Amino acid sequence: MTRYKVAVIAGDxxxxxxxxxxxxxxxxxxxxxxLSIEWCxxxxxxxxxxxxxxxxxxHHLKELKEKDAIYxxxxxxxxxxxxxxxxxxxxxxxxxxxxxxxxxxxxxYPGVETPLKNKRPEDIDFYVxxxxxxxxxxxxxxxxxxxxxxxxxxxxxxxxxxxxAIGVSPTCEQAFQIGVxxxxxxxxxxxxxxEFAVKKNRxxxxxxxxxNVLTEVYGLWREVFEEVSREYPTIxxxxxxxxxxxxxxxxxxxxxxxxxxPNMFGDIITDxxxxxxxxxxxxxxxxxxxxxxxxxxxxxxxxxxxxxxNVANPIASILAGMMMLEELGRKHSDSDMFExxxxxxxxxxxxxxEGKVRTRDMGGxxxxxxxxxxxxxxxxxx
Numbered sequence: 001m002t003r004y005k006v007a008v009i010a011g012d013x014x015x016x017x018x019x020x021x022x023x024x025x026x027x028x029x030x031x032x033x034x035l036s037i038e039w040c041x042x043x044x045x046x047x048x049x050x051x052x053x054x055x056x057x058x059h060h061l062k063e064l065k066e067k068d069a070i071y072x073x074x075x076x077x078x079x080x081x082x083x084x085x086x087x088x089x090x091x092x093x094x095x096x097x098x099x100x101x102x103x104x105x106x107x108x109y110p111g112v113e114t115p116l117k118n119k120r121p122e123d124i125d126f127y128v129x130x131x132x133x134x135x136x137x138x139x140x141x142x143x144x145x146x147x148x149x150x151x152x153x154x155x156x157x158x159x160x161x162x163x164x165a166i167g168v169s170p171t172c173e174q175a176f177q178i179g180v181x182x183x184x185x186x187x188x189x190x191x192x193x194x195e196f197a198v199k200k201n202r203x204x205x206x207x208x209x210x211x212n213v214l215t216e217v218y219g220l221w222r223e224v225f226e227e228v229s230r231e232y233p234t235i236x237x238x239x240x241x242x243x244x245x246x247x248x249x250x251x252x253x254x255x256x257x258x259x260x261x262p263n264m265f266g267d268i269i270t271d272x273x274x275x276x277x278x279x280x281x282x283x284x285x286x287x288x289x290x291x292x293x294x295x296x297x298x299x300x301x302x303x304x305x306x307x308x309x310n311v312a313n314p315i316a317s318i319l320a321g322m323m324m325l326e327e328l329g330r331k332h333s334d335s336d337m338f339e340x341x342x343x344x345x346x347x348x349x350x351x352x353x354e355g356k357v358r359t360r361d362m363g364g365x366x367x368x369x370x371x372x373x374x375x376x377x378x379x380x381x382x
Contacts, residue, residue, distance in 0.1 A: 002336070004328060005038045007067040011045040012085070013302025014312040014368075015073025021314035021372030022071065022321040028376040029325070029343040033336040040067060044089050046077030055088030061096050068331075069324050070295035073317070074302035093295055094132060095156040099287035100185070101192050102130035102266060103323070104299070106253070106273035109282065111352040112362070116250060116276055126256040127200070128273055129193040130266025132287060133157035134185045135217070137263045141177035144168040152178065158185035179217045181262060186224035192290065193260035194232045202257035204236035205229070208245055208265050221262055246272055274299060281313030281361045284320035288327060296324040310367040313359040315348060318375060322348075347378035 008023065010016040023039060030037060042060070049055060064070060070093065075085045093099070108114050108124035116124070134157035142150055147169045154162040159182040168174075190207075197205050207225040209218035222239070229237040240248065242265040248255065249272055261269060274283035280300035288294040298316030306312055322344040329337030351357055357374040358364025 002034075002334065003036045003038060004068045005040055005066070006324070007064050007070045008039050008041045009044050009070065009072050009089075010041070011073040011075045011089075011302060012047075012077045013074055013304040013307045015045070015075070015302055017308075017310055017368050018298060018312055018314040018317035019071065019073040021368060022317040024372050025318045025344060025347075025375050025379070026321045026325065026340075028379045029340040029347075030337075032343060032379065032382075033340050035334075035336055035340060039071075045075060046080050046085060049080060049085065049088075055085070056092050056096075061092075064093075065097070065293060067293065068328060070293065071321060071324060072295050072297035074298065074300065076302040077304055094287050097289055097293045097295070098133065098156075099289045099292075099295060100131065100133045100157065100189060101286070101288040101290070102132040102270075103196075103286040103288055104128040104130065104266075104270045104273060105284065105319070105323070106270075106277050107282075108277045109349055109352045111355045112278035112282060114276055114278055116253070119253065119276075123254040124276055126253065127196065127202075127258050128266060128270050129189065129196060129258060129260045130270060131181075131185065131189040131261070131263045132266075133263070134159055134181050135263035136177055136179035137267075138178075138180050140164065140180065141175070142168075143173065143175045144170050145173035146170070154180055158182040158188070179214075179264070181217055181221055183220065183224060186221050186262075187228060190225050190228045190260055191231075193258050194228060194235055197235050197258040198232070200258070202235075204238055204257045205232075206238040206240055206245070206256060206259045208240055208242050208259060208261035208269065210242050210265070212241060218262065225260070242269065245269060249273065249276060270299065279313075279361055280316065281359065282315050282319070284316050284318075284323055286320070286323045286327065290331075294324070294327050296320040296327075310369060311360045312368050313361050314368050314372055315352075315375075318344065318348065318372070343379050343382055344375070346382060347375045350378045351375050 010019040108121045140152045152164045211218040211222045283299045285299045322341045325341040351374045
């Protein structure tokens with residue numbers, strides 16, 4: 001029996017509840033194909049930080065590097081200043097393991113309501129590929145109210161190690177943020193998007209940017225998109241400015257197969273994608289390094305006010321687990337992992353289509369664990 005090692009970081013708030021259901025469902029699926037996972041649990045989150053003052057150390061990161069994947073819950077707690085846990089745990093993992101792909105499926109399942117009028121599951125089924133380590137999220141910036149000089153260094157992505165000496169002579173108090181994209185950083189994420197389109201038998205890749213205004217940063221992005229697209233003559237290429245694509249996601253989501261976007265714009269449009277697929281309870285994401293360690297998570301937050309109530313929808317976490325199995329299957333050429341992922345996808349579809357079990361966000365009253373139990377039961381019957 002093939003055995004994988006997966007690190008589990010359940011985190012804060014509803015994280016442990018939804019991740020618990022994800023583990024339960026994954027175990028049910030992999031047992032049917034004669035696989036097993038050793039779940040290696042880590043305590044990182046608010047409680048651990050408040051009791052020890054510890055976030056992620058180099059020792060922990062090296063230990064996680066020996067695992068096959070990371071299964072992540074949610075981070076954030078009102079007892080901890082905003083940004084400390086997010087930067088010290090979640091972003092640190094993404095940057096340390098160079099998880100430059102943020103993959104977000106936008107799929108409407110049967111039985112789930114969308115706020116879009118007259119749209120059906122066959123109309124909402126696409127992927128957003130978001131660059132995950134560069135752009136305006138590299139952390140370069142500051143404030144100044146008097147003349148000063150600053151040395152800024154990029155900490156992530158292919159631009160890592162680049163340094164910028166900036167002299168600031170403000171006429172009033174000012175804040176500034178610098179976005180950085182590198183040619184190689186653009187190339188690898190755009191190439192991933194095209195390769196993903198080929199693998200999923202999708203017909204088109206749409207480039208998102210704001211090259212008409214932010215001409216330097218997104219001019220390079222678009223230039224690289226043009227170069228890479230020529231390597232894939234059978235895939236249709238399209239373009240959309242970020243403000244326009246938010247309109248078209250709502251009006252004609254059926255027009256999209258794979259969408260590739262720089263970090264900040266990808267962050268924005270994936271939340272819109274979550275809503276048109278029925279809400280955050282269905283929105284899963286993968287932080288992927290195709291050659292290294294990848295991490296999978298629901299994109300919703302920790303929702304601390306619902307902690308312990310067992311009312312959260314665990315499907316986003318379950319679908320994140322499904323994505324994890326797909327990536328393990330790809331990385332290790334393991335067809336059984338792909339079969340296990342298909343079992344989860346089919347079981348989720350069956351439960352949602354039947355509509356007998358519905359959590360609070362779906363207008364029902366079932367508990368988090370009841371949704372997990374229903375999906376496990378559906379797997380057992382497949």
